[in-house]
Amino acid sequence: MSSTEDRRFEVLRAIVADYVATQEPIGSKALVERHNLGVSSATIRNDMAVLEAEGYIAQPHTSSGRVPTDKGYRQFVDRIADVKPLSPAERRAILEFLESGVDLDDVLRRGVRLLAQLTRQVAVVQYPTLSASSVRHLEVVALTPARLLLVLITDSGRVDQRIVELGDTIDDENLARLRDLLGGALEGKKLAAASIAVSELAADAPDHLRNAVVRSATVLIETLVEHPEERLVLGGTANLTRNAADFTGFPGSMRSVLEALEEQVIVLKLLAATGDAGTVTVRIGEETQVEEIRGTSVITTGYGTASTRFGGVGVLGPTRMDYPGTIASVAAVARYIGEVLAER
Template identity: 70%
Template structure:
């Protein structure tokens, strides 16, 4: 092992001990706890070099050292592969997510699961509607003058809307309307479906024109993005377990998490479902998030990324375990949405 590799082993040992104990790590503890195969004098020299390189730092009240953002970054970059979860963990994830009833339930369950697995704050973005296609539109008469429209997309999203027609229409007209709507919208991306629907009232026979106008205006509303439904957050109390991880900034972090825009920006980096992105401390653009690390990835099916998910926690986190959990949950959510 050359000196560089040995110093990295010392850094790795400092990261492991600091993450598990939340106490600055001294050279004696490293020699006692880790089989580094060198003397404590060598370890002290290595720690001095790591400190010069800005990879570890000494908190002023302690003789020990803690990793810096730069140290965590080197540690994460040299994780050659993310350790896979055990078979039991994977089966538990699958069983929990397979019980989901609909898209909202999938989102809620994933966020709860991710927060439990990582003991951090979990964030899951709803499938981005602009990338969804319309699978089917159902038109259900509630009364002779009132219809319920059910819009189903390929991502498992179901949107229900009521339409008051202002006039009575018969079952035959409802059937004709259903056929026209489905032939205009089925298998189209939402934006294209919206454009197609906008043209339908003009093409409708005069006796259906008024009803069609009302139905189409409600459908267009459904096809446009709903920003208020863009993400689900879970496990916020996990942040407050270790207030010392956020000196003077916990309130800022909690406020930033409430600002959906900030969190969605963090997830925007996760545009690929094959890689897990880790942003550490100052690498986060949003100032309020610079005492946190964000581990995120995309989820989707058939090569299409539908949204992002990830966790937000202190920079002192179990990176290998967190990255494995984020990747595993994302993979299952993608599979579930593909099968719906």
């Protein structure tokens, strides 16, 4: 890239930084005063004219300064060379806060609350998708000699408890055998494969255990193939009100954004389209391809382990946002949510 193009990008970067900080259109005089760009005011005015002609900045009102367009934000985001990493103290604080969560629900609630605080935007975390989960452990507990409690734990932290009525009694020795049979068929398998494996147990089960195996397998299959509606945890919705002016000029403005968040389907689709953990996706304005949230930017990534994506996490806010800081926060919180859930 030529030095002229580099300089114009520096002008664009300065306009983005100042507009994010002040929410006021930026003029050439302000750029000269605030930034050491190494050129005259006339050169900066000329660069701004070129950036405007190319669609990177716009003039919202006659005689006003310039503001970045969606195209300008995209150019800025695409050329972020280094996302400032969080400090060791910040990373340690995030991990300790998430590790204090008592279960899956608590970890996700803590994660979304923390991300909303760090970014001052709306934070969203998707519950682990069932199709990606594997059975980590099955515990079989005798509540009475004829009644069992099955506790199914997945690698994404989901815990399901089901009662099995045996219709007959079972002693401790046979209970241990039943536990081994069921656990051997399920543990380590994806939910769909686990459902098939447990359905085949009855054919080879010892006669004296067949009734217990059939009844337990029936309950487990219902648990494994049950796919409740995907859910989101949201936090920081009130942050939108701080930036209400950013949504003026869009159909429905902030109200349509709030309605989209309430319905959740739109945000779930955006999270589902997110890549694996470690890959951050930034959608700016019309790039969301959703009319209701056209005035927003959505920054998302996946969370999970190196081999398994549990779900998505991200933030939604006005296009006028701190992209480097938000990208770093989304990546860090997603990483530690995945680590905490994987260790449970």
